[in-house]
């Protein structure tokens with residue numbers, strides 16, 4: 001059972017003067033305290049109707065599909081402004097899909113120039129199971145100004161991935177499930193399925209656990225790692241943050257992932273020597 | 283803001299029944315050690331052969347034609363598992379395997395396609411819940427089996443479960459079995475009907491003998507049996523082995539095998555060959571003599587490490603409530619009967635404890651998803667007074683100590699997760715080894731075939747035909763017999779044959795095998811193309827229905843045919859071969875290319891195998 005700090009009654013007047021600097025993952029206590037201080041923008045990336053049915057207090061709604069419809073950096077910055085996010089403001093993103101959707105949104109925010117973005121440590125379902133407060137009121141905030149400041153270091157496209165395949169010290173990580181990976185993947189990729197990243201209700205394991213699991217794979221701490229998954233960079237978005245948690249500094253996301261790779265007709269590695277799909281009990 | 287939080291609740295509800303404390307088999311330090319060995323191996327600091335031996339000793343097989351992956355075999359001594367263990371295996375299968383787990387024919391749980399680098403993480407998780415993979419593969423004493431009916435079987439002399447665990451504990455990590463000539467298997471039965479005692483290196487059937495007016499517990503011990511490319515039925519060592527000589531008998535047998543077993547020829551190094559080549563009478567004398575030596579030389583402290591008492595379940599389970607109306611286990615059902623009645627008839631048996639029932643969970647060739655494991659775990663907490671599951675050599679789960687009054691509620695819970703399929707105790711519950719889904723030695727996809735047989739038979743309602751109930755279908759993907767095809771009423775092992783010039787997956791069909799204390803090995807009948815196996819079995823059932831003597835079950839009829847004692851148009855195996863010859867015909871390959879492919883494949887069939895690790 002997890003322990004929660006008691007809620008202190010918060011004074012309405014306390015306004016955050018200095019913005020808190022968020023870690024990669026924001027825990028429940030920290031978020032609740034920031035909400036009380038009105039010092040955070042909480043972003044709910046579930047479907048609009050789920051948001052309407054109840055969400056974390058003060059959260060705004062940004063369904064992932066809306067962001068993906070046009071994720072050009074200029075458009076994303078407009079979204080930030082529309083959600084009332086200022087340049088330094090802490091932003092915490094959550095979903096109901098083990099953190100993968102939240103990760104894709106958080107990564108995009110950071111990519112366009114909002115580094116002070118974090119993932120909530122749990123999903124909305126767990127938030128409710130913990131008996132924490134929710135509200136149904138739809139929130140909007142006054143429009144803000146937010147600069148565009150693209151961080152190219154976080155991003156990889158197909159050309160970059162292709163070049164990385166043969167470069168020393170660069171490593172591709174496929175974060176799809178094992179059977180999908182076995183079936184086909186980008187040549188040279190290693191498999192770190194998203195399923196191994198979270199545990200016990202947390203979207204990501206503890207940093208030292210992640211570190212141990214990745215080190216077991218013999219991946220050197222100063223490697224450059226590019227993550228990808230099946231289609232839009234959600235599962236690999238989560239892997240991106242897992243690697244960051246584990247202490248890897250140089251991580252990139254290939255958001256268009258395997259779907260684009262295949263549509264470009266690029267080579268794949270396949271494994272057809274075993275009928276592993278027949279082990280699945282589905 | 284919404285309602286303020288009152289208190290944090292624990293989302294995981296524990297059930298009505300207190301859990302049985304899990305036995306501790308695993309050790310934390312072994313997981314670290316494994317992780318380090320993998321690193322050293324990857325850095326080229328350990329030779330491939332040394333690493334393979336080490337890996338197998340610790341329960342990780344190489345996966346089919348892909349050395350980067352392992353099949354992790356979790357030992358489950360006696361087959362007994364707590365809900366916590368089931369839940370842990372669920373999480374581990376999601377995190378590091380393929381999201382499902384697999385019940386083997388020797389009461390292990392297997393996780394497939396685990397990346398070698400993650401094996402230590404799986405082990406770490408297992409240690410948390412008391413489990414181990416240590417000595418699950420390699421030249422060691424493998425998982426010690428015990429009949430899943432032990433403790434509840436109406437025909438048993440006494441509960442063999444604590445004995446099976448005590449011997450498992452004594453031999454695990456024991457220096458005397460760290461480098462045997464080959465693997466070594468020990469199976470306990472509950473009674474003469476259930477259990478696999480004649481096809482193990484050591485098989486034990488509990489029995490009670492009167493000695494000087496006193497009831498003495500003991501066993502009938504069989505030695506030198508085993509299934510494989512060449513199989514043997516075990517020999518009875520002596521009429522009665524009192525319980526205080528069980529340890530010395532086992533130690534003597536292991537020591538003889540260690541000393542005299544064939545370490546040169548890998549194909550003939552199981553103990554059954556030693557027994558065969560030595561001759562039973564001579565071997566028997568050697569064991570009896572060695573046992574005296576063991577008894578004279580074993581230190582008391584050593585002998586004390588075999589501690590049956592400490593393995594006993596000392597809880598007093600409550601009596602089940604009296605039932606005014608018994609469940610309809612014995613009523614006749616058919617394909618159109620209500621699902622619940624059909625399930626009662628084919629999946630539930632009464633225990634010797636009045637009012638309690640053992641419920642079987644029908645799995646497809648032993649496969650169960652992570653979410654099903656979780657539902658099963660919570661259902662056990664709520665409905666099994668005993669609070670544990672046992673996995674079975676038929677690749678199902680047995681949940682015991684369910685109150686008759688709660689059967690329908692239990693059924694409802696299982697049904698929410700697709701765990702209430704009928705047919706577990708019938709011919710429909712076909713057994714299949716892993717075959718080409720993960721095994722290096724496999725020629726055919728036996729795993730999928732077994733699932734297809736089950737699906738078809740349930741669809742046709744063959745599980746409701748009581749004359750087929752005692753018959754079994756078991757499928758192996760190669761002659762090695764992990765699918766136990768030789769003790770099936772109708773068994774199959776995979777191979778490759780040219781049919782009309784095309785390489786095709788085929789199975790050799792065997793008739794008349796059986797388990798239990800009077801178990802017999804099946805006799806090879808003929809080869810059947812993979813895609814004709816189901817039609818062939820259905821044809822056999824049809825012939826049987828036309829030819830049977832009154833009240834004769836399928837297995838009895840098949841037994842008669844094997845002995846050449848058929849009384850109607852089919853007299854012997856030759857006749858059945860002829861009668862089936864048209865069913866096994868394939869149309870020309872151009873007309874039906876699919877008929878020449880294996881299950882689960884849309885490519886031309888080729889038999890590909892790699893080095894087996896059973897003997898490494």
Ligand code: SF4
Nearest residue numbers: 715721724759760764
């Ligand atoms: S019987 Fe053959 S194919 Fe099946 S698991 Fe054993 S070795 Fe593999």
